Amino acid sequence: MSNDRPTSTHWADINADKIIREKGPKEHYTCASGITPSGTVHIGNFREIISVDLVVRALRDKGEKVRFIYSWDDYDVFRKVPRNMPQQELLETYLRKPITLVPDVLGDSESYAAANEKNLEELLPVVGVKPEYIYQAAKYRNSDYAEGIKTALEHRDVIRRQLNESRTSDLPDDWYPVSVFCNKCDRDTTKVTGWDGDYGVSYTCESCGNEETVDLRKTPGVKLPWRIDWPMRWAYEGVDFEPAGKDHHSEGGSFDTARKTSKEVYGHEAPVTFQYDFISIKGRGGKISSSTGEVISLADVLEVYTPEVTRFMFAGTRPNTEFAISFDLDVLKIYEDYDKCERTYFNKPDNDKALKKWEKQARIYELSQVDEVPETMSYQIQIRYLSTLLQIFSGNVDRVIEFLGDVKPDQVDRLKARAACAWNWVKNFAPDDFTFSLRAEDASPIEVSEVETKALKLLAEKIEAHMDSCDEKEFSTHVYDVARELEIESGDFFPVVYRALIGKDKGPRLINFLYIIGKDKLLKLLGKY
RNA sequence: GGGCCGUUAGCUCAGCUGGUAGAGCAACAGACUCUUAAUCUGUGGGUCAAAGGUUCGAACCCUUUACGGCUCACCA
Numbered sequence: 001m002s003n004d005r006p007t008s009t010h011w012a013d014i015n016a017d018k019i020i021r022e023k024g025p026k027e028h029y030t031c032a033s034g035i036t037p038s039g040t041v042h043i044g045n046f047r048e049i050i051s052v053d054l055v056v057r058a059l060r061d062k063g064e065k066v067r068f069i070y071s072w073d074d075y076d077v078f079r080k081v082p083r084n085m086p087q088q089e090l091l092e093t094y095l096r097k098p099i100t101l102v103p104d105v106l107g108d109s110e111s112y113a114a115a116n117e118k119n120l121e122e123l124l125p126v127v128g129v130k131p132e133y134i135y136q137a138a139k140y141r142n143s144d145y146a147e148g149i150k151t152a153l154e155h156r157d158v159i160r161r162q163l164n165e166s167r168t169s170d171l172p173d174d175w176y177p178v179s180v181f182c183n184k185c186d187r188d189t190t191k192v193t194g195w196d197g198d199y200g201v202s203y204t205c206e207s208c209g210n211e212e213t214v215d216l217r218k219t220p221g222v223k224l225p226w227r228i229d230w231p232m233r234w235a236y237e238g239v240d241f242e243p244a245g246k247d248h249h250s251e252g253g254s255f256d257t258a259r260k261t262s263k264e265v266y267g268h269e270a271p272v273t274f275q276y277d278f279i280s281i282k283g284r285g286g287k288i289s290s291s292t293g294e295v296i297s298l299a300d301v302l303e304v305y306t307p308e309v310t311r312f313m314f315a316g317t318r319p320n321t322e323f324a325i326s327f328d329l330d331v332l333k334i335y336e337d338y339d340k341c342e343r344t345y346f347n348k349p350d351n352d353k354a355l356k357k358w359e360k361q362a363r364i365y366e367l368s369q370v371d372e373v374p375e376t377m378s379y380q381i382q383i384r385y386l387s388t389l390l391q392i393f394s395g396n397v398d399r400v401i402e403f404l405g406d407v408k409p410d411q412v413d414r415l416k417a418r419a420a421c422a423w424n425w426v427k428n429f430a431p432d433d434f435t436f437s438l439r440a441e442d443a444s445p446i447e448v449s450e451v452e453t454k455a456l457k458l459l460a461e462k463i464e465a466h467m468d469s470c471d472e473k474e475f476s477t478h479v480y481d482v483a484r485e486l487e488i489e490s491g492d493f494f495p496v497v498y499r500a501l502i503g504k505d506k507g508p509r510l511i512n513f514l515y516i517i518g519k520d521k522l523l524k525l526l527g528k529y
Numbered sequence: 530g531g532g533c534c535g536u537u538a539g540c541u542c543a544g545c546u547g548g549u550a551g552a553g554c555a556a557c558a559g560a561c562u563c564u565u566a567a568u569c570u571g572u573g574g575g576u577c578a579a580a581g582g583u584u585c586g587a588a589c590c591c592u593u594u595a596c597g598g599c600u601c602a603c604c605a
Contacts, residue, residue, distance in 0.1 A: 009545050225605080227604095246534085249601095256601085277599085476563070495564095507565070
């Protein structure tokens with residue numbers, strides 16, 4: 001990648017420029033993201049990760065070196081047992097303990113947190129996101145943050161003042177900027193009773209009555225509350241950029257206080273940031289009940305959208321705009337938008353005015369790719385058509401490719417990935433009108449009237465006589481001739497044909513559909529009348 | 530109460546660093562003996578929420594107002 005690319009107006013590039021401008025020249029820039037794995041990581045959380053990834057790419061495209069870190073806040077407290085989990089009674093005994101100690105009741109991972117972490121970590125490379133993971137439980141339990149915690153204790157009064165500025169009720173005088181997991185029972189139901197001015201913190205546990213003084217350099221149990229933890233880590237890792245959800249970006253919100261703490265306590269200017277909006281879900285009602293607490297994860301999205309198209313939705317939308325990920329008919333449109341963007345990319349205009357529009361689309365296309373930008377276009381095929389083909393060939397992609405005939409070798413993998421998504425969509429989300437399956441060749445004939453029998457017979461004859469020698473348009477006249485010769489309305493004729501073929505009154509546009517099914521199969525299906 | 534975001538064609542929105550208002554859908558007209566929101570061609574359509582300001586020039590920058598949404602103030 002080169003430094004001399006034209007100025008881009010894509011938001012990722014604008015933010016990259018901003019980072020360089022505000023943080024000055026650096027050997028490398030640190031971009032951070034992170035969430036708590038205290039539940040299934042959902043697609044809304046993914047927006048943060050992908051947003052950082054896009055900015056990271058923009059920085060790298062400018063020739064900068066970037067460290068992309070992803071912090072798992074797995075030393076968070078287990079506050080509530082999720083409704084949709086088994087073994088509720090067992091899980092209840094872990095309340096107030098760090099989530100990294102809660103067992104994985106759904107699988108065989110080390111812990112509840114680890115299970116959630118693993119699910120996402122395995123999937124992120126699929127969409128081209130490869131951060132360096134930081135596990136906060138491990139860092140805290142290893143006392144890596146001992147100095148940061150000590151610094152917070154030393155600036156206890158400053159921090160209290162900063163937090164009080166945006167609180168309705170002031171923190172008490174005996175407040176300490178730390179929280180402690182009891183050494184005996186692992187719960188955070190503790191009260192800090194003193195600090196020796198150095199590394200010693202005393203506490204009593206309200207659950208088990210334990211009372212002791214621990215050394216920050218040795219204890220696994222002391223951590224910082226969120227609003228202090230965040231700026232401490234900015235300083236610890238030297239974070240230059242980290243976006244956050246709208247819940248953080250408000251006066252008095254956590255980014256606001258963290259900014260102050262970062263500067264005054266840790267001597268680190270807050271990172272460049274932006275606010276990203278929420279993601280909503282469309283077209284999944286009925287399938288997944290929201291009342292069960294089930295959330296839509298990246299894995300769910302990837303069932304229906306290819307990695308490129310998934311990236312495309314995020315790269316093509318400004319972060320502070322709310323948008324919906326659809327599972328209904330909008331899926332067709334999203335794929336069409338992506339294909340249009342791709343065609344644009346491969347058809348660079350030669351006049352300046354068109355070039356300006358082209359550059360924006362081209363940038364979105366580049367950022368949508370999982371790895372490097374392909375040298376050739378994908379096989380352009382609408383999901384609508386692809387799903388018809390798949391249904392005729394019972395989901396067998398190889399036969400679809402064989403039928404299409406003109407798929408180039410370097411397009412096969414991408415087409416297969418798209419077909420897998422299309423097939424999932426047809427099976428799980430497509431409206432009933434959209435789905436069909438061809439009747440088996442040995443199925444018993446449907447019940448038809450005398451004139452309908454004649455119609456099907458005559459259609460078979462037309463197919464036998466003309467299908468091979470006509471193009472679709474020409475052949476269509478022969479099909480209409482059937483209705484005309486028997487003096488039945490086409491509105492009555494079509495449903496019979498569909499019933500004989502797929503057992504429904506409606507189906508894909510008939511002429512094209514007949515060609516896809518092919519002469520041999522048609523004659524077998526219609527031959528029994 | 531504070532903050533953030535939004536208000537552009539009938540609908541959904543683009544328009545990102547000030548330079549002749551755009552797309553998709555809808556509508557309308559035409560074509561096709563044609564049902565997966567069917568396809569193709571063409572047309573019409575906006576006081577850019579309102580008012581004021583800066584500027585040679587404002588949808589875009591500033592101020593105020595109205596309406597809508599979100600968010601913070603307990604925890605993360």
